[in-house]
Amino acid sequence: MRRRRRSLRSLRGASLLRLRIGFLIIAMVVSVFAVRLFELQGIDAKAYAARAQAEGLVHITLPATRGTITDRNGVPLAESVSGEMVVADPTLTAKHAPAIATILAHRLHLDYFDMLERLQAPNTQFQYLARRVPAADARAVVKAVDAQGYAGVTTRRDPIRDYPAHDVAANLVGFMNDQNQPGDGEELVFDNWLTGKNGRATYTESGGNRIPLGDNSVIPPKPGRDLSLTIDRDVQWYTQRALADAVRGSNADSGSAVVMDTHTGQLLALADYPTYDPNDFTAANPDNLGSRAVRDVYEPGSVEKVLTTSALIDAGKVTPRTKIVVPPFVRSSDRIIHDDVAHDTWHLTLTGVLAKSSNIGTVLADRQFKPKQLYGYLRKFGLGEPTNLGINGESAGVLPNWRGWRQINQDNIAFGQGVAVTAVQMAAAVNTIANGGVYVSPSIVKGRAVTSDGRVVGSVTQSRHRVISAKAAKEEAKMMVAVTGDGGTGPMAAIPGYLVAGKTGTAERVNQQCHCYDGTHTVSFIGFAPADKPRFLVYVVVQHPRNGGFGGNTAGPVFRRVMTYLLQKYGVPPTGARPPKTPLEW
Amino acid sequence: MSSSVTPARSRVPRLAEAAVARARLTVVPRHTNRATRVPFLALVSLLLVGGIAGLLLFNTSLQQASFTATALEQRANLLDAKAQALQMQLARLQAPQRLAERAKHLGMVPPSNPAFLRLSDGAVLGKPQPAGTTEDFRITPPPVGKPADLRPAPIVVTVPPSTSQAADTAVGSPDVHASAGRKKADQHQTQNTQPQGSAH
Numbered sequence: 001m002r003r004r005r006r007s008l009r010s011l012r013g014a015s016l017l018r019l020r021i022g023f024l025i026i027a028m029v030v031s032v033f034a035v036r037l038f039e040l041q042g043i044d045a046k047a048y049a050a051r052a053q054a055e056g057l058v059h060i061t062l063p064a065t066r067g068t069i070t071d072r073n074g075v076p077l078a079e080s081v082s083g084e085m086v087v088a089d090p091t092l093t094a095k096h097a098p099a100i101a102t103i104l105a106h107r108l109h110l111d112y113f114d115m116l117e118r119l120q121a122p123n124t125q126f127q128y129l130a131r132r133v134p135a136a137d138a139r140a141v142v143k144a145v146d147a148q149g150y151a152g153v154t155t156r157r158d159p160i161r162d163y164p165a166h167d168v169a170a171n172l173v174g175f176m177n178d179q180n181q182p183g184d185g186e187e188l189v190f191d192n193w194l195t196g197k198n199g200r201a202t203y204t205e206s207g208g209n210r211i212p213l214g215d216n217s218v219i220p221p222k223p224g225r226d227l228s229l230t231i232d233r234d235v236q237w238y239t240q241r242a243l244a245d246a247v248r249g250s251n252a253d254s255g256s257a258v259v260m261d262t263h264t265g266q267l268l269a270l271a272d273y274p275t276y277d278p279n280d281f282t283a284a285n286p287d288n289l290g291s292r293a294v295r296d297v298y299e300p301g302s303v304e305k306v307l308t309t310s311a312l313i314d315a316g317k318v319t320p321r322t323k324i325v326v327p328p329f330v331r332s333s334d335r336i337i338h339d340d341v342a343h344d345t346w347h348l349t350l351t352g353v354l355a356k357s358s359n360i361g362t363v364l365a366d367r368q369f370k371p372k373q374l375y376g377y378l379r380k381f382g383l384g385e386p387t388n389l390g391i392n393g394e395s396a397g398v399l400p401n402w403r404g405w406r407q408i409n410q411d412n413i414a415f416g417q418g419v420a421v422t423a424v425q426m427a428a429a430v431n432t433i434a435n436g437g438v439y440v441s442p443s444i445v446k447g448r449a450v451t452s453d454g455r456v457v458g459s460v461t462q463s464r465h466r467v468i469s470a471k472a473a474k475e476e477a478k479m480m481v482a483v484t485g486d487g488g489t490g491p492m493a494a495i496p497g498y499l500v501a502g503k504t505g506t507a508e509r510v511n512q513q514c515h516c517y518d519g520t521h522t523v524s525f526i527g528f529a530p531a532d533k534p535r536f537l538v539y540v541v542v543q544h545p546r547n548g549g550f551g552g553n554t555a556g557p558v559f560r561r562v563m564t565y566l567l568q569k570y571g572v573p574p575t576g577a578r579p580p581k582t583p584l585e586w
Numbered sequence: 587m588s589s590s591v592t593p594a595r596s597r598v599p600r601l602a603e604a605a606v607a608r609a610r611l612t613v614v615p616r617h618t619n620r621a622t623r624v625p626f627l628a629l630v631s632l633l634l635v636g637g638i639a640g641l642l643l644f645n646t647s648l649q650q651a652s653f654t655a656t657a658l659e660q661r662a663n664l665l666d667a668k669a670q671a672l673q674m675q676l677a678r679l680q681a682p683q684r685l686a687e688r689a690k691h692l693g694m695v696p697p698s699n700p701a702f703l704r705l706s707d708g709a710v711l712g713k714p715q716p717a718g719t720t721e722d723f724r725i726t727p728p729p730v731g732k733p734a735d736l737r738p739a740p741i742v743v744t745v746p747p748s749t750s751q752a753a754d755t756a757v758g759s760p761d762v763h764a765s766a767g768r769k770k771a772d773q774h775q776t777q778n779t780q781p782q783g784s785a786h
Binding site: 139160165234497565 | 651653670673677678681699701702713715723725728
């Protein structure tokens with residue numbers, strides 16, 4: 001009995017101990033839970049709440065559409081189309097590659113064997129099948145693949161920048177590269193202007209459907225602004241083709257052509273050859289990107305005589321009938337200046353000097369100017385400073401300061417050597433004559449636009465200033481008509497029925513390696529029509545023709561074709577004026 | 587001190603006793619409302635059930651609208667993509683190069699001289715000329731030559747001049763083969779010198 005009692009007591013003691021230990025363990029466990037609870041509710045609460053909310057929450061970027069680049073009539077030269085890339089997971093497609101490749105080849109006109117290779121590419125889960133496919137086509141092909149029960153072909157967003165006119169104005173418009181970054185041209189210069197602001201949408205989703213009354217917020221995208229150029233696409237196309245034909249025909253290096261509306265200074269075409277197709281920019285030669293007409297500088301040659309003689313007339317030094325004795329050569333500093341063709345002493349009027357493009361005659365007339373005077377006129381004609389068109393890589397040209405001129409410098413500059421210009425500069429300068437003596441700065445952007453570096457450009461910002469008197473401009477225009485007439489250097493530029501004012505140019509080219517004249521030439525023709533009431537100015541420059549051609553027979557026909565097209569397209573009838581009868585000789 | 591307190595204490599209840607007895611409150615007899623509760627309960631339950639059912643229906647219709655919205659949105663996207671693709675196709679078909687090539691294919695040429703007819707008096711302005719091929723020029727890029735790997739070197743076979751003219755007429759004469767071979771080789775050579783190489 002006593003023993004039993006004792007054992008009972010010890011038993012009770014043992015159970016008490018167990019109970020205590022049990023409580024202790026429970027307390028420990030509960031406190032761990034408590035700590036965890038505190039951690040969850042007190043410390044990490046926000047993060048978990050956010051994660052809970054994010055479950056089923058969808059964030060998508062609403063891409064902004066890039067602005068369209070159009071010509072003056074609103075015809076798109078570059079436009080954005082929603083596109084998709086078709087991609088494959090070869091681990092899924094390898095088994096059915098031939099069947100899938102057949103569908104792809106049929107629907108998207110892709111190479112069957114190329115597709116086969118990509119669909120079976122080893123050790124990868126990602127292969128491009130096609131890029132920049134219009135979204136409708138891409139989805140249709142994926143649907144077709146899915147319908148056959150094959151998995152592993154999907155699409156992703158891949159916006160297309162389409163250039164529907166291919167190489168037309170490609171030198172101006174530029175291109176977007178495969179990273180969807182601007183590569184060149186106006187795409188690059190006006191990138192900020194064209195790029196919109198992406199929007200954002202956030203909503204809760206379940207099974208592909210939005211949950212009503214769930215989180216839902218949309219910030220709509222802000223599309224980019226459109227850019228309108230002053231280019232007329234059709235004129236640009238025609239000019240490019242006519243120029244290309246001449247450059248290929250004369251086996252020349254390159255060529256540029258500028259078409260300008262005389263009164264407004266707007267460029268209707270700015271053509272360069274060779275050029276490229278921005279839809280396939282990877283195939284382009286890097287030299288052909290960008291616009292030679294504003295980038296490359298060259299010595300204009302005899303075309304410059306228009307500026308020199310009109311300045312002389314404006315200053316009252318000469319008249320179109322001024323008689324000049326033109327010897328076979330003339331000394332200048334330590335050099336001798338010749339004419340293009342060897343001749344005995346000519347008796348020419350100033351009109352004759354221009355019509356026959358006599359260097360000596362121009363030099364002799366120009367010697368009535370002091371260096372500062374000629375320099376002042378040329379600066380007012382816009383030489384030696386960029387035109388601020390809004391095209392990347394524009395050159396300022398080179399017009400050396402008059403203080404450093406020797407006799408030979410002034411003589412050379414008078415007929416267009418020792419001075420360098422861009423094609424657009426020269427066109428704008430001669431346009432002053434066509435526009436009654438008032439210089440209009442050229443423009444390529446219609447209206448107003450802001451470049452990415454903050455410059456405001458466009459047809460509304462252009463400037464005008466008078467360079468020569470209206471009378472001097474009229475007389476110069478009359479003299480230029482003689483160039484396309486009998487006895488002139490540019491009869492191939494004449495358009496029957498119209499009075500065409502023009503000037504040929506054949507200049508020696510400076511070699512960039514030796515900085516010397518290397519015997520190659522720049523040939524050009526500039527002109528406007530109708531001469532007595534000008535509407536358009538066309539300037540054609542061909543670099544290094546290898547067929548021995550000169551301005552009149554190489555660039556002249558391009559001028560005639562483009563001008564004929566312009567006069568007809570814009571319905572400019574002949575004025576019916578008779579050609580001036582200023583004698584060339586005396 | 588205690589003696590002064592005690593009488594005061596006992597005096598107060600005595601004084602108030604009658605008043606308290608008089609003013610004792612009795613319970614107001616219960617007023618039993620005999621009006622039935624059924625309509626009220628019915629109204630409340632109706633509101634409750636109606637509310638719940640309404641909410642359910644509202645929610646369902648919202649869901650339904652969401653499905654419709656998703657379907658319509660997808661359709662709109664697809665149609666938008668289609669429209670853009672068609673727009674792009676149209677722009678490409680309108681490209682001047684394509685139109686010019688088709689016009690040329692029809693035998694059209696650029697006009698040689700602009701001329702105008704004034705409708706008011708029928709006067710002809712400019713010097714009209716029949717369009718000819720003089721103004722025509724190439725509008726397509728020149729064909730690209732074959733790469734060097736695809737142009738085998740010309741095979742030049744030098745054949746000694748035949749000694750007798752009579753031998754030429756003999757059938758199976760080696761000279762006939764030789765001259766034919768040379769002719770073929772020459773042809774080959776001229777074709778290879780052409781940049782197009784399109785004759786192949």
